């Protein structure tokens with residue numbers, strides 16, 4: 001069975017990092033006989049420049065047909081003055097909503113070779129490998145009613161609504177449990193069930209979902225304690241699952257624990273496990289085209305794509321092992337440069353990963 | 359002018375740690391001629407045992423008349439099976455709501471002598487001294503409507519309301535700016551104004567309040583970035599002000615940065631600057647009565663009380679300097695014990711602080 005991957009290089013450093021990631025994808029495709037085909041399309045500012053839309057119809061059609069999407073990054077100062085409706089970021093948001101990518105997988109991984117980059121003590125974070133599963137299309141960021149109203153006494157009042165129904169919670173729960181099956185088989189659900197009713201329901205539905213996954217352990221933790229535990233002992237977690245807002249806060253804190261955000265991949269999945277894969281970092285227009293960008297987060301996004309959308313766990317493992325080997329060899333791009341290590345270009349880093357694969 | 363302090367020892371280790379803190383209060387009262395009077399009353403489980411209520415009428419009357427309240431801690435397994443309405447914690451909640459203690463001051467301070475206790479690298483956290491001002495009686499934890507309802511399709515939906523009006527934001531803003539005047543004169547307001555309307559209003563009102571305090575600098579930061587910055591470089595902050603829920607999460611994370619929660623005081627203030635002061639830690643019933651408890655968080659709560667409610671900054675500074683001197687001397691209670699340091703009892707720690715004061 002052929003699997004179709006849509007490649008969306010995007011803007012800034014997007015094309016150069018995606019180029020290296022595609023070389024790696026091609027290599028494992030051959031090595032593991034994965035039968036993957038890929039084609040490219042436009043998204044973001046470069047799509048706007050050519051078609052007047054950050055998400056052209058042709059791109060959306062291809063995206064809907066694809067088994068997985070590999071995205072570089074979008075945006076840059078060139079498009080900052082455009083109307084909100086055609087900003088590069090709208091390309092991403094359009095893909096998320098059209099493909100119903102409600103499950104955001106945010107790993108926080110710290111290769112021991114880079115442990116010095118963290119603000120935490122090496123023994124606390126070296127080898128960190130946790131996955132935060134954040135609900136991405138619901139919760140308080142999308143809840144109605146919302147706004148700012150004027151009260152009878154003339155004062156203004158701001159209000160937002162934190163809301164989840166059972167199906168929304170169930171599908172993100174399943175996504176987290178499926179991910180846990182690919183990893184350490186432990187899910188910690190984060191709520192504020194001692195105060196917020198919406199998270200009382202969240203916790204209940206997670207308990208129901210857990211019954212479908214007897215091989216995966218479910219625990220619960222309050223969000224304020226979770227923030228403390230991420231600082232105190234982050235390696236205690238395997239998969240954490242939580243709503244949109246708590247996930248926004250905790251996944252960013254967890255990413256920062258590693259001290260090297262240029263290394264972190266991410267995924268946004270739908271209910272069928274199809275998804276969009278992209279590095280956590282942005283389009284870095286200041287260094288675009290200079291061969292300085294770190295392609296490893298995008299290469300690791302390919303590994304995630306193989307694991308979560310293309311059922312090719314071995315190929316994913318091989319890529320992650322190759323990245324670790326390259327770090328062992330002392331190769332670093334500028335963003336993770338370190339004394340005693342060799343600073344290499346985007347292309348040279350891609351070469352090294354390819355060599356390490358075989 | 360006489361100032362009245364109500365002392366509420368509470369349960370567990372409360373009485374022993376408060377006893378040491380009161381000795382320190384008496385000492386600075388005399389040393390700085392502060393004209394402070396104090397009396398004690400019952401609260402929590404011990405109040406329930408004697409009167410049938412965790413917040414007896416007599417205690418509430420005295421609390422309303424006091425300029426400040428010094429609280430030890432409440433709760434313990436002895437009262438865990440009581441009805442919710444008479445649990446020890448209800449004593450605290452009753453004081454907060456009756457006295458309108460809407461401003462929760464949560465310092466995260468790391469004495470350089472204890473920097474090893476942190477999970478962060480010493481150079482990142484040694485000497486940390488930030489203050490998180492958390493709105494305590496509004497926001498989503500109290501917002502209406504709230505609950506779990508059944509939709510027309512039979513599915514359940516949980517919902518909560520994140521709501522603030524202008525006066526609520528203004529008074530917590532003023533509380534933060536007043537606190538900043540006692541410190542580094544910088545306030546960073548935390549919001550999610552790129553998504554949540556209620557925090558758009560929050561940000562606007564903070565800008566208005568800032569005009570009343572031209573000597574204090576105001577900046578803004580998104581909550582997910584704030585969580586990252588607390589991990590990356592916490593010393594960049596002076597005072598952070600935020601709503602109830604974000605404050606809950608960020609203040610616990612900030613406390614954990616220090617690695618020694620047994621050292622952290624806190625305050626809950628009303629609009630007149632009257633307030634309740636207490637250690638962040640709990641009543642630790644397992645070590646109660648053994649002379650093992652660390653009285654320093656309660657002693658530092660006295661310092662906060664002098665600074666924020668009793669207009670006695672010099673006495674506050676003297677207590678904090680005495681605590682630092684005692685740590686320099688290598689004295690530690692069991693919870694902060696460290697190789698090469700002398701582990702001392704609750705009373706001996708109190709003695710040492712008293713000696714260091716003169």
Ligand SMILES: [Mg+2]
Pocket residue numbers: 248249252582583
């Ligand atoms: Mg974020």
Ligand SMILES: [Mg+2]
Pocket residue numbers: 224225606607610
């Ligand atoms: Mg808390």
